[in-house]
Each structure stands twice: as C-alpha cells, then as structure tokens.
Amino acid sequence: MKVSNSMTEPSSQTIRSQTKRRSTTSIACQMVLGLALMLTVTTSVGCFLPIYSARPERRVQQLLFTSDNLRQIVDDWERFWQLDSPSHMSPIRTHGGIL
Secondary structure, X not given: OOOOOOOOOOOHHHHHHHHHHHHHHHHHHHHHHHXXXXXXXXXXXXXXXXXXXXOHHHHHHHXXXXXXXXXXXXXXXXXXXXXXXXXXXXXOOOOOOOO
16 A cells, blocks of 8 residues: 655645745845844944044044034024024014013
C-alpha cells in the first residue's frame, strides 16, 4: 500500500510562495532598520560634525547670525499670518490698547 505524499510534502508552488514571502518580509525589515539607522545618524550630526567653527572669532559671528535668524522667525510668522498689521476688514479702527 502506497501512501500519497501530497499531504506530507509541500508542493514546489508552496515552497516558492513561502520563500517569496520571507524575502519580502526580510526586505521590509531591512528598510525599517535602515530608516532607524538614518534617523539615529541625522540626530547626532551636531555631535560628530560640529555645526559651528572651532575658531572663537568665527564661532561668535556664526552664533550672532543664528540668533538673528531665530529672532526673525517670529516676525516672519506674524507677517505670514498677517498679525503684524491691524485688520482692514472692519470700517472702524480699533486702538488695541487700554482706553
């Protein structure tokens, strides 16, 4: 009496689909690990690769430029949202202060 091997041995089609599924999963894992590595490296750029110069005179100049740029962000934000000027939508001007 011969027992059919179709129940005990997987077919070649099943083996190929499992191999393809494993390779897709491993590629996805590699992509996630690569993304995690890139995020780790980009957050530590200021530590390994200094942002500012090592020369004190040049570093002071760079820090002044940076602080001026950061100070201008508030002005740009208010200008973008039109908070730096009074509203021209109403015919009555409001003082804005305590009267």
